[in-house]
Amino acid sequence: MHYxxxxxxMVSRTTDDYERLHLAGCRVxxxxxxxxxxxxxxxxxxxxxxxxxxxxxxxxxxxxxxxxYAWICLNPKEAEDLSxxxxxxxxxxxxxxxxxxxxxxxxxxxxxxxxxxAVFHEHLTLATRHQQLVLVHTPHLEDKRKGTQLILDAIRExxxxxxxxxxxxxxxxxTVRLALDRGHWAGxxxxxxxxxxxxxxIDLLDVYGHERLWLNSACDWGVSDxxxxxxxxxxxxxxxxxxxDISTITWHNPARFLSQSPRFHLxx
Amino acid sequence: xxxxxxxxxxxxxxxxxxxxxxxxxxxxDRADGEADFRWRCLMDCLPILQDHAPEKTARILERMSxxxxxxxxxxxxxxxxxxxxxxxxxxx
Ligand SMILES: [Zn+2]
Numbered sequence: 457m458h459y460x461x462x463x464x465x466m467v468s469r470t471t472d473d474y475e476r477l478h479l480a481g482c483r484v485x486x487x488x489x490x491x492x493x494x495x496x497x498x499x500x501x502x503x504x505x506x507x508x509x510x511x512x513x514x515x516x517x518x519x520x521x522x523x524x525y526a527w528i529c530l531n532p533k534e535a536e537d538l539s540x541x542x543x544x545x546x547x548x549x550x551x552x553x554x555x556x557x558x559x560x561x562x563x564x565x566x567x568x569x570x571x572x573x574a575v576f577h578e579h580l581t582l583a584t585r586h587q588q589l590v591l592v593h594t595p596h597l598e599d600k601r602k603g604t605q606l607i608l609d610a611i612r613e614x615x616x617x618x619x620x621x622x623x624x625x626x627x628x629x630x631t632v633r634l635a636l637d638r639g640h641w642a643g644x645x646x647x648x649x650x651x652x653x654x655x656x657x658i659d660l661l662d663v664y665g666h667e668r669l670w671l672n673s674a675c676d677w678g679v680s681d682x683x684x685x686x687x688x689x690x691x692x693x694x695x696x697x698x699x700x701d702i703s704t705i706t707w708h709n710p711a712r713f714l715s716q717s718p719r720f721h722l723x724x
Numbered sequence: 725x726x727x728x729x730x731x732x733x734x735x736x737x738x739x740x741x742x743x744x745x746x747x748x749x750x751x752x753d754r755a756d757g758e759a760d761f762r763w764r765c766l767m768d769c770l771p772i773l774q775d776h777a778p779e780k781t782a783r784i785l786e787r788m789s790x791x792x793x794x795x796x797x798x799x800x801x802x803x804x805x806x807x808x809x810x811x812x813x814x815x816x
Contacts, residue, residue: 533802536798566802567796567799567800567801567804568790568796568799569797569798570795570796570798571799572795572799573795595804596803597788597806597807598789598790598804598805598806598807598808598809599789599790600785600789601785601786601790601791602789602790602792602793605793606795628785629779629781629782629785630781630782630786655737656781659781695725695729695733696725696729
């Protein structure tokens with residue numbers, strides 16, 4: 457069965473991973489802009505990174521039969537320096553014109569600070585002005601609950617942003633309802649220790665249904681597994697879920713959300 | 725799934741995780757020094773496992789979360805440690 461990996465940081469992965477993803481049935485990967493594990497020293501560092509995810513990665517992915525799309529932003533971990541953030545924000549509109557860019561993401565909060573929140577608002581304004589989809593990163597561990605609430609309240613201050621054009625990612629049991637109740641989509645991230653295990657992710661699908669949820673591996677340079685989505689598909693089969701259910705969650709749902717961008721096309 | 729199916733798929737895994745937790749707490753007991761505040765939070769979560777109310781997972785995650793509503797003045801560290809640092813001063 458073919459599936460979409462809607463959140464993967466392929467710049468951190470080897471070409472072998474593309475090959476294994478393709479063998480496992482992945483036909484589309486989406487790469488949100490994120491933190492490199494260290495702070496970039498200038499706006500030029502971001503420029504080169506945006507080039508990489510909009511030009512180099514699509515080419516690398518296509519060699520392995522995978523369509524590659526990107527999201528552009530300044531990630532919240534680097535939002536503390538407001539002058540650098542604004543310099544990077546001013547570069548974003550040009551990248552939104554690229555043929556494989558789906559929207560603004562992954563924006564959000566990390567430690568729930570005032571500056572992170574200010575930069576989040578500026579991204580939302582940009583998304584509204586350029587009619588872009590929004591992909592939101594919610595904070596880690598003990599910061600997630602509070603951060604999710606701050607994020608949802610901030611989004612509400614941008615009434616021109618349609619809730620169904622915003623996906624709140626990395627939801628867990630204590631935040632999924634908050635996101636869905638506001639009319640947003642929610643992403644469940646499958647991580648070996650933090651975020652959700654495969655079993656818990658399917659529990660969330662059992663409880664909250666299939667309407668506006670997707671699964672992703674969010675594989676990056678940290679502890680993560682690029683094949684987490686096919687692992688979840690296998691677990692759904694073990695629990696007796698139908699093939700139709702599995703493809704709803706791993707193909708049709710991401711396709712529904714992403715197709716709100718005119719740049720997204722399902723592979724033939 | 726019925727309860728028998730859940731048992732077949734997940735009992736051995738749950739048993740193994742419970743024993744790992746017990747072994748970790750034994751290891752902590754044998755170790756010198758003060759226990760980090762996060763262990764106290766973890767112990768405070770254990771009664772949730774034994775009550776008869778639903779949503780145990782969400783309630784444990786809530787217990788470990790920062791309950792304050794306002795943004796912080798500035799982000800210092802980028803990482804999270806697993807339990808809200810304010811739990812240090814909190815009485816269980
Ligand atoms: Zn990510």
